[in-house]
Amino acid sequence: MATGRTHRPATRSRGIPEATVARLPLYLRALTALSERSVPTVSSEELAAAAGVNSAKLRKDFSYLGSYGTRGVGYDVEYLVYQISRELGLPQDWPVVIVGIGNLGAALANYGGFASRGFRVAALIDADPAMAGKPVAGIPVQHTDELESIIQDNGVSIGVIATPAGAAQQVCDRLVAAGVTSILNFAPTVLSVPDGVDVRKVDLSIELQILAFHEQRKAGEEATATAESPAVPTATRTESATDQGPDGDVPAVMPA
Amino acid sequence: MATGRTHRPATRSRGIPEATVARLPLYLRALTALSERSVPTVSSEELAAAAGVNSAKLRKDFSYLGSYGTRGVGYDVEYLVYQISRELGLPQDWPVVIVGIGNLGAALANYGGFASRGFRVAALIDADPAMAGKPVAGIPVQHTDELESIIQDNGVSIGVIATPAGAAQQVCDRLVAAGVTSILNFAPTVLSVPDGVDVRKVDLSIELQILAFHEQRKAGEEATATAESPAVPTATRTESATDQGPDGDVPAVMPA
DNA sequence: TACTGTGAAGATATTCACAGCT
DNA sequence: AGCTGTGAATATCTTCACAGTA
Numbered sequence: 001m002a003t004g005r006t007h008r009p010a011t012r013s014r015g016i017p018e019a020t021v022a023r024l025p026l027y028l029r030a031l032t033a034l035s036e037r038s039v040p041t042v043s044s045e046e047l048a049a050a051a052g053v054n055s056a057k058l059r060k061d062f063s064y065l066g067s068y069g070t071r072g073v074g075y076d077v078e079y080l081v082y083q084i085s086r087e088l089g090l091p092q093d094w095p096v097v098i099v100g101i102g103n104l105g106a107a108l109a110n111y112g113g114f115a116s117r118g119f120r121v122a123a124l125i126d127a128d129p130a131m132a133g134k135p136v137a138g139i140p141v142q143h144t145d146e147l148e149s150i151i152q153d154n155g156v157s158i159g160v161i162a163t164p165a166g167a168a169q170q171v172c173d174r175l176v177a178a179g180v181t182s183i184l185n186f187a188p189t190v191l192s193v194p195d196g197v198d199v200r201k202v203d204l205s206i207e208l209q210i211l212a213f214h215e216q217r218k219a220g221e222e223a224t225a226t227a228e229s230p231a232v233p234t235a236t237r238t239e240s241a242t243d244q245g246p247d248g249d250v251p252a253v254m255p256a
Numbered sequence: 257m258a259t260g261r262t263h264r265p266a267t268r269s270r271g272i273p274e275a276t277v278a279r280l281p282l283y284l285r286a287l288t289a290l291s292e293r294s295v296p297t298v299s300s301e302e303l304a305a306a307a308g309v310n311s312a313k314l315r316k317d318f319s320y321l322g323s324y325g326t327r328g329v330g331y332d333v334e335y336l337v338y339q340i341s342r343e344l345g346l347p348q349d350w351p352v353v354i355v356g357i358g359n360l361g362a363a364l365a366n367y368g369g370f371a372s373r374g375f376r377v378a379a380l381i382d383a384d385p386a387m388a389g390k391p392v393a394g395i396p397v398q399h400t401d402e403l404e405s406i407i408q409d410n411g412v413s414i415g416v417i418a419t420p421a422g423a424a425q426q427v428c429d430r431l432v433a434a435g436v437t438s439i440l441n442f443a444p445t446v447l448s449v450p451d452g453v454d455v456r457k458v459d460l461s462i463e464l465q466i467l468a469f470h471e472q473r474k475a476g477e478e479a480t481a482t483a484e485s486p487a488v489p490t491a492t493r494t495e496s497a498t499d500q501g502p503d504g505d506v507p508a509v510m511p512a
Numbered sequence: 513t514a515c516t517g518t519g520a521a522g523a524t525a526t527t528c529a530c531a532g533c534t
Numbered sequence: 535a536g537c538t539g540t541g542a543a544t545a546t547c548t549t550c551a552c553a554g555t556a
Contacts, residue, residue, distance in 0.1 A: 015473070019525055025465040029444065043537065052446035056527055063539055071533040071538045088465050089472030096464070103363035110359050113444060113461040118468065157471055158464065181474060182467040184460075188285065188369060190308035198470045200463050200500055204440075205369040207456050208352070208414065209281040209344050211438040212374065214454045215413055216345030217271070218437060244456055275547055299515065312549055319517055327516045327555045 016087070020061040024084050026051045027058070031081045043074040085118075095122035095156045097180075099171050100163030101131060101141050104186055108162060109137035122154040127167065144171075151178040158182045165189045172199075272343070276317040282307045283314070284340045290333050299330040341374070351378035351412045353436075355427050356419030357387060357397050360442060364418060365393035378410040383423065400427075407434040414438045421445045428455075 030050035034042060044062075048055040062068060062075070068083055069075045085091060096114070098105050101124050109124055124136055127144045134141050142150060150156070159180040161168050168187035175183060176197055185191055185201040193199055286306035290298060300318075304311040318324060318331070324339055325331045341347060352370070354361050357380050365380055380392055383400045390397050398406060406412070415436040417424050424443035431439060432453055441447055441457040449455055 017524070021469050022462075022466055024469070025459075025462040026446075028465070030446075045537085050446065052448075054527080056529095057525090059538065060526080060540080067539065069538050072536050073534070074537065087469070089468045090465065092468070092472070094464075094468055094471070103359065103366050107359035107363050108460065111460060114464075117461045117465065119461075119464055158467055182471045184463050184467060190282075190286075190306065192308075196474070198467055200467060202458055202460070202463060203281075204364065204367060204458070205373045205375075206278075206281040207440050207458060208350075208370075208375055209284070209346065209373065210278055211414055211440060211454055211456060212345045212348070212350055213277050213280070213343070215350070215438045216348070218452070273546070301515085310549080312551095313547090315516065316518080316548080323517065325516050328514050329556070330515065 016064045020064055023051070023053060023057075023061055024088055026053070027061070028081065028084045028088070028090075031077055031084070034077050035081055039077055041070075041074045041076055044069070047075065088118075090118035092118060094119050094158055095154045096120065096158045096160060097123045097125060097147075097150060097154075097156050097175075098160045098162060099125045099144075099147070099175070100161060100167070100187075101126040101136055102162065102164075105162040106136050108160060108186075109139065119158075122156055123150045125150065127163075147171075147174055148178045151175065151180060156180060158184070160184045160186070161191075162186045272320045276320055279307070279309060279313075279317055280340050280344055282309070283317070284337065284344070284346075287333055287337045287340070291337055295333055297326075297330045297332055300325070303331065344374075346374035348374060350375050350414055351410045352376065352414045352416060353379045353381060353403075353406060353410075353412050353431075354416045354418060355381045355400075355403070355431070356417060356423070356443075357382040357392055358418065358420075361418040362392050364416060364442075365395065375414075378412055379406045381406065383419075403427075403430055404434045407431065407436060412436060414440070416440045416442070417447075418442045 027047065030047055031042075033050070034047075042050075044055040044059045048058040051058065059069075062080075065083060065087055068080055096119050098108050098121060101109065105124065105126070109121060114121060121137070121139060124139050124141045125144055125147055126132070126141050129143060131141045132143045151159075157180055159175040159182070161171055161175075161183060163171055165187045168185065168189045169191060172183060172185070172191045172193065176193055181196060182198045183191065183193070183200070185199055186203075188203050188205060191199050191201075283303065286303055287298075289306070290303075298306075300311040300315045304314040307314065315325075318336075321339060321343055324336055352375050354364050354377060357365065361380065361382070365377060370377055377393070377395060380395050380397045381400055381403055382388070382397050385399060387397045388399045407415075413436055415431040415438070417427055417431075417439060419427055421443045424441065424445045425447060428439060428441070428447045428449065432449055437452060438454045439447065439449070439456070441455055442459075444459050444461060447455050447457075
């Protein structure tokens with residue numbers, strides 16, 4: 001861990017627990033759906049079901065934000081949307097750059113969920129000169145040479161890395177040097193960054209490996225229940241059975 | 257939450273902690289790299305640095321698997337690769353189906369990390385009849401109608417959903433009914449599944465929102481340090497600063 | 513000597529269960 | 535009566551620190 005000072009400034013400064021922060025987007029999504037259906041209020045029970053968590057957890061989470069509910073009634077949908085959005089810094093329109101426009105980069109560029117959630121694709125960047133100028137999702141791809149100026153001109157502070165693993169650290173270094181302080185990394189590599197820079201990673205193969213672990217374990221469980229449900233399970237439906245593990249580290253897709 | 261019995265059979269049966277399971281793939285990747293460079297042994301310190309965790313955590317994690325190290329020396333790389341692979345059920349060649357061959361589905365299909373990590377793309381499935389027969393990543397796309405037979409014929413137990421949000425639950429239901437018990441969901445929806453089925457989700461917009469939260473917080477931190485590091489941070493490098501939050505829930509990319 | 517393995521302490525996260533408001 | 539907000543109990547995860555051993 002290098003010279004490591006206060007590793008992870010995250011939970012710092014009397015804040016909202018990380019676990020709660022990670023769930024706020026989930027609540028926000030569920031609330032937005034309710035809002036679109038003009039539902040005026042929800043109970044913790046209903047909202048929790050829609051978000052796939054249990055109601056005690058949801059209420060506890062909300063208690064960190066303040067007391068926005070009404071006892072005996074529930075939560076005002078619009079008001080909650082506003083409060084959570086604000087907490088997440090979403091009224092702001094975050095410019096984002098995507099580096100590495102392969103299959104995955106293109107998929108990300110085409111993702112409709114950006115604009116609607118407070119993000120704007122400021123630029124697409126690729127190292128292949130042949131890509132330069134080609135529009136992807138309506139945005140012309142620019143060459144890596146311009147990375148620094150693009151970031152500075154647009155005041156970009158969030159970068160998405162969708163390059164092959166080999167290029168990721170180098171791209172990361174340039175992003176950081178140019179002023180990016182938050183990185184979403186799809187390349188299957190551990191990035192090293194200076195203090196103060198946040199990195200989140202998404203890694204497909206890791207997710208699959210975690211699933212394989214549980215899958216394998218299921219196979220070795222012919223001890224209890226062997227009578228019923230041969231294939232088509234008939235059990236009671238739970239909201240998204242997985243808790244994605246207590247985790248502390250997520251997984252990754254990959255580059256083109 | 258429904259009738260919920262023992263929600264999440266995960267940590268059950270005197271097992272390895274979830275948090276540890278989530279890190280095993282990380283260790284495995286680092287070890288594989290060492291193995292390819294013919295490095296015979298590593299210390300917990302070195303391996304931890306390569307995996308982006310701290311050594312105490314790594315040693316504790318390994319202690320759940322057994323005592324595979326040698327005091328005063330370190331761990332035998334090949335042996336650890338073998339043990340962790342086995343633990344993850346990876347010698348096995350898991351057949352996987354990808355449903356929804358849009359930009360993202362194609363990116364996943366092209367992902368090289370599959371085969372090398374014990375997974376095999378058994379089939380690509382899409383609802384668009386126009387896609388049927390078209391090869392993507394060398395594999396011909398098949399129509400949704402054949403979903404059930406594909407799964408049964410290939411003994412598929414892991415499915416990847418890369419469809420638009422609206423189709424996800426329906427696809428999920430069919431996968432589960434056909435015998436799939438582990439699902440990796442890229443659609444921004446909460447899937448509901450029967451007990452015994454594992455779901456992991458990957459959600460781009462959630463990741464970005466979490467980054468935005470921290471980004472915003474950084475902005476509001478002109479209290480301490482304002483003297484040094486104006487842009488280009490000079491701080492000491494830590495291995496991937498983020499701890500991805502204590503989490504318990506991850507995020508999502510999106511469908512085509 | 514150098515490094516692992518692990519109890520015990522500390523930090524976080526989840527869940528319970530109920531008092532308190534509307 | 536119904537539902538929130540939260541202290542307290544519990545479970546899980548991380549880190550410390552050192553005894554044990556090759």
